[in-house]
Amino acid sequence: MIGPANPGAEDxxxxxxxxxxxxxxxxxxxxxxxxxxxDFTLGNTNLNGNNSAGWRSVIFPLGPAAAGAKxxxxxxxxxxxxxxxxxxxxxxxxxxxxxATNWISERDFLLGDSSHDSAMSRYKTVTLGDIxxxxxxxxxxxxxxxxxxxxxxxxxxxxFDDFSVKVTTHPLLLEVIVLAVVLLGITITAAxxxxxxx
Numbered sequence: 001m002i003g004p005a006n007p008g009a010e011d012x013x014x015x016x017x018x019x020x021x022x023x024x025x026x027x028x029x030x031x032x033x034x035x036x037x038x039d040f041t042l043g044n045t046n047l048n049g050n051n052s053a054g055w056r057s058v059i060f061p062l063g064p065a066a067a068g069a070k071x072x073x074x075x076x077x078x079x080x081x082x083x084x085x086x087x088x089x090x091x092x093x094x095x096x097x098x099x100a101t102n103w104i105s106e107r108d109f110l111l112g113d114s115s116h117d118s119a120m121s122r123y124k125t126v127t128l129g130d131i132x133x134x135x136x137x138x139x140x141x142x143x144x145x146x147x148x149x150x151x152x153x154x155x156x157x158x159x160f161d162d163f164s165v166k167v168t169t170h171p172l173l174l175e176v177i178v179l180a181v182v183l184l185g186i187t188i189t190a191a192x193x194x195x196x197x198x
Contacts (some may be wrong), residue, residue, distance in 0.1 A: 002072065003060030004142050007163040009038035017056040022046065024053030024146060034077035034123040034161035042090075043082075043157035044146055051154075054145035057163070059101060061139050064167055068132040071168040075127040076142075078111055082156030084118040089151050090158050092126075092144050094165065096137035104134045112155065123161065129168050140165065 001007075005015035009028045020026050023046035033039040042053040065072045074094045089112040096104045109126060111117060117124070133140070142163050146153035 001164055001166040002063050002065060003140065003165050004057035004163055005060065008033065008036045008161050009040050010036050012038070015058050016040075017058070018054070019056075020053040022049045022051035024051040026053045026055060029159065032079070032081075032159060034079070034125075034159075036161070039159045039161040040144065041157060041159050042144065042146060043155075044153055045156055047154045050147070052145065052147040054143065054148060055160070056144075057142040059097065059139045059141045060165070062096075062133055062137060065133055066138045067135050068137070071130040071132055072165055073127065073129040073168045074107065074131060074165050075125060076163045077123045077125045077161045078117075079120045079123045079159045080112060080117050080155070080157075081159065082119060084112045084155040086113055088112045088153050088155040089114050090144065090146055090153055091148055091151050092160075093142070094131070095141050095143055096133050097139050097141070098136045099138045101139060104137050107131065110151065111158070112153070118155075123159075125162070131168075 012028050018026055024042070024044045026042040029039050029041040030037055040055050042055060044051040044053060064070050076092065089110040092109040092111060093106045095106040098104055144160055
């Protein structure tokens with residue numbers, strides 16, 4: 001896994017930047033995680049004013065996936081526990097930066113009205129594979145926020161857990177390689193046995 005550090009809030013808020021204003025709130029919660037003992041929680045119910053909240057991971061290196069050299073898979077679990085108001089969405093972002101941490105681009109996920117989620121009884125998991133980082137991208141972060149970039153949220157609490165950014169593996173290719181090695185071993189063994197009989 002490339003990042004982020006502390007992907008499920010098991011170490012509290014370590015490895016994450018936090019911020020809230022107005023009636024926006026956030027906390028590390030221990031009552032209803034997707035896995036482990038903790039989850040990242042944020043929310044707001046006030047329709048008026050600047051009521052924002054956000055979790056932002058510390059920037060992490062893309063490693064072998066830098067500059068799009070290898071594909072990555074981004075996944076996370078979420079649960080919106082209250083009734084979602086029409087037009088309300090929480091914004092989740094996988095953001096890419098250059099070596100000097102200048103923003104390059106991002107992948108955005110809108111959860112709530114746009115994803116048709118409301119008063120969820122269980123967590124859902126989002127998984128998007130074969131993402132290629134931009135050519136100049138060397139580092140990335142994960143950002144979860146409400147009332148940010150023009151998206152509105154007044155629908156109570158959202159829980160997030162198990163963030164993961166990792167190099168995409170291709171099981172079929174691996175299986176082909178293993179099969180080729182096994183067949184090569186059989187061929188060598190057969191040839192050795194045939195030779196040893198003469």
